[in-house]
Amino acid sequence: MTDRPPMSDSALIRARGLTKRFGAFTAVDAVDFEVAKGESFGFLGPNGAGKTSTMRMIGCVSPISGGTLTVLDQDPTTQGPSIRSRIGVVPQQDSLDTELTVRENLVLYGRYFGLSRAECGRRADELLEFAQLTERQNDEVEPLSGGMKRRLTIARALINEPDLLLLDEPTTGLDPQARHLLWDRLYRLKQRGVTLVLTTHYMDEAEQLCDRLVVMDKAKIVAEGSPRQLIDRYSTKEVTELRFPAGVQESLDGQLDGLADRIERLADRVLLYADDGEAVAVAAHERGLQPETVLVRRSTLEDVFLRLTGRSLIE
Amino acid sequence: MTGPTLPLRVAPPIMFGSRRALRLIERNLYVYRHGWIVIVSGFFEPLFYLLSIGFGLGALVGNVPGPGGASIPYQLFVAPALLASSSMNGAITEATFNFFFKLRYQKTFDAILSTPLSVADIALGEMGWGLIRGALYTVGFIGVMVVLGIGVSPWLLLTVPAALLISFGFGAVGMAATSFMRTWQDFDLIQLIILPMFLFSGTFYPVETYPDGLRFIVQLTPLYQGVDLLRSLAVGVVGPEAIFHVAYLLVMGFAGLFVVSRRLDRLLLK
Numbered sequence: 001m002t003d004r005p006p007m008s009d010s011a012l013i014r015a016r017g018l019t020k021r022f023g024a025f026t027a028v029d030a031v032d033f034e035v036a037k038g039e040s041f042g043f044l045g046p047n048g049a050g051k052t053s054t055m056r057m058i059g060c061v062s063p064i065s066g067g068t069l070t071v072l073d074q075d076p077t078t079q080g081p082s083i084r085s086r087i088g089v090v091p092q093q094d095s096l097d098t099e100l101t102v103r104e105n106l107v108l109y110g111r112y113f114g115l116s117r118a119e120c121g122r123r124a125d126e127l128l129e130f131a132q133l134t135e136r137q138n139d140e141v142e143p144l145s146g147g148m149k150r151r152l153t154i155a156r157a158l159i160n161e162p163d164l165l166l167l168d169e170p171t172t173g174l175d176p177q178a179r180h181l182l183w184d185r186l187y188r189l190k191q192r193g194v195t196l197v198l199t200t201h202y203m204d205e206a207e208q209l210c211d212r213l214v215v216m217d218k219a220k221i222v223a224e225g226s227p228r229q230l231i232d233r234y235s236t237k238e239v240t241e242l243r244f245p246a247g248v249q250e251s252l253d254g255q256l257d258g259l260a261d262r263i264e265r266l267a268d269r270v271l272l273y274a275d276d277g278e279a280v281a282v283a284a285h286e287r288g289l290q291p292e293t294v295l296v297r298r299s300t301l302e303d304v305f306l307r308l309t310g311r312s313l314i315e
Numbered sequence: 316m317t318g319p320t321l322p323l324r325v326a327p328p329i330m331f332g333s334r335r336a337l338r339l340i341e342r343n344l345y346v347y348r349h350g351w352i353v354i355v356s357g358f359f360e361p362l363f364y365l366l367s368i369g370f371g372l373g374a375l376v377g378n379v380p381g382p383g384g385a386s387i388p389y390q391l392f393v394a395p396a397l398l399a400s401s402s403m404n405g406a407i408t409e410a411t412f413n414f415f416f417k418l419r420y421q422k423t424f425d426a427i428l429s430t431p432l433s434v435a436d437i438a439l440g441e442m443g444w445g446l447i448r449g450a451l452y453t454v455g456f457i458g459v460m461v462v463l464g465i466g467v468s469p470w471l472l473l474t475v476p477a478a479l480l481i482s483f484g485f486g487a488v489g490m491a492a493t494s495f496m497r498t499w500q501d502f503d504l505i506q507l508i509i510l511p512m513f514l515f516s517g518t519f520y521p522v523e524t525y526p527d528g529l530r531f532i533v534q535l536t537p538l539y540q541g542v543d544l545l546r547s548l549a550v551g552v553v554g555p556e557a558i559f560h561v562a563y564l565l566v567m568g569f570a571g572l573f574v575v576s577r578r579l580d581r582l583l584l585k
Contacts, residue, residue, distance in 0.1 A: 061425075091425065091429070096426070097421065100345055108345055114335070
């Protein structure tokens with residue numbers, strides 16, 4: 001875990017005032033960030049925050065509208081092919097070639113990078129092993145499960161042994177088991193020193209994988225730090241969640257005041273922020289409040305996001 | 316930084332296609348290794364037409380006036396026109412349905428653009444594949460013509476590049492049109508153009524049967540260029556209008572490639 005911002009000279013990505021506009025709409029509004037070599041860096045934010053647009057600019061498939069961007073010390077505007085030859089991209093939507101088999105997807109992708117057939121074959125075998133798809137290598141892509149397709153997409157992105165791996169919502173839409181398997185694979189890459197840049201709207205994913213992250217909302221970066229730092233800075237140690245029977249929550253005026261450092265009312269529950277969650281639960285009980293359920297938990301990035309934007313991450 | 320990059324932005328993007336375009340051809344070879352039957356079927360289509368119309372109908376028709384006015388057997392009249400039509404059809408199928416699927420549904424090109432390949436490489440590679448496929452059909456069909464004793468002119472050899480030129484023109488314009496399509500239904504429009512062209516461009520009977528005004532219009536259709544070019548080569552009577560046909564098809568091809576490159580740029584590199 002790196003707790004300090006990276007040193008500039010080791011940065012693989014540098015963005016200053018980076019902006020993306022589509023007509024009158026500004027998708028990314030003058031953001032600054034740097035990603036250091038070997039780091040796992042995340043963009044956390046809800047859908048439409050500008051995460052994917054940022055990733056596409058880094059991946060040199062979307063021209064920047066303003067500011068400056070350097071990737072691997074090169075300019076995406078003029079040196080796209082050279083940059084792309086050294087990065088791996090896992091797009092939000094799987095774009096596997098459904099007209100080819102699992103193995104052919106890897107081999108041919110290597111050919112796009114100009115690798116020899118023999119080299120592509122060697123790397124494909126390794127990556128099939130890594131993605132736990134060796135037994136399915138001669139199958140068509142279509143019948144694979146969502147998790148397998150995702151693993152194949154990641155394996156494909158690694159065929160050129162990239163210095164930098166871009167993952168746009170790597171586990172969205174996967175079941176919990178498939179997600180954990182994928183996280184495990186990504187964690188191994190991280191241990192091997194591959195620089196990971198990912199977007200996510202899952203706080204648990206960000207906490208699992210990111211050394212450092214920026215929180216994006218409405219095209220801007222609203223906070224930056226390690227998951228721990230962000231939680232320390234923007235939330236309390238614990239959260240007490242009270243869920244009341246239908247109709248009761250609206251009639252609680254004033255009864256919760258002073259129970260915690262901060263109170264957030266969501267549609268279906270009330271969140272009480274304090275360093276000692278148990279004490280809050282006891283105090284609420286002493287006031288005669290009768291919630292249906294009480295849950296005391298540690299603060300997460302979800303709470304950070306709520307604090308920063310007043311909204312929850314997943315609508 | 317804008318200074319040195321300026322020429323890049325001004326020159327048409329198609330000029331910068333590279334040898335990486337060959338990888339697209341390789342992809343298609345991989346794909347068709349699984350579906351070689353599709354390739355074979357494309358060879359039989361014009362052959363069946365030739366047997367049914369050339370020989371079946373030809374037996375009733377006898378001789379017709381060919382290029383230069385000389386009387387030629389109906390089989391010789393219709394065979395090169397069928398070759399021209401099948402070059403058009405093959406190129407259009409590849410450039411419309413298959414191209415649309417890769418562009419809009421499978422996101423094949425999005426994945427490819429994350430590698431060093433460029434939009435121009437994709438356009439050139441897809442075009443190149445269409446031409447290779449077209450060349451296979453053409454050689455096969457001409458082989459059949461020779462075996463059946465239809466057309467023995469030494470000019471016949473030139474029908475191969477000429478048929479490729481037809482594939483090039485229609486393939487490029489087809490891809491350009493496809494880049495504007497939004498749904499599968501839009502392709503009915505293309506069929507609405509292709510089918511009448513197939514039936515009325517002097518394919519099955521001489522355009523001299525039309526009244527002057529109508530004949531002039533027919534002679535401006537792209538398929539007519541191909542039909543007349545291939546027919547004059549097959550018969551061995553090549554006039555100056557062949558130069559016009561060649562120029563027409565070349566312009567069509569390069570204009571189509573130019574448009575499709577720009578469109579892919581807009582669609583894929585948002």
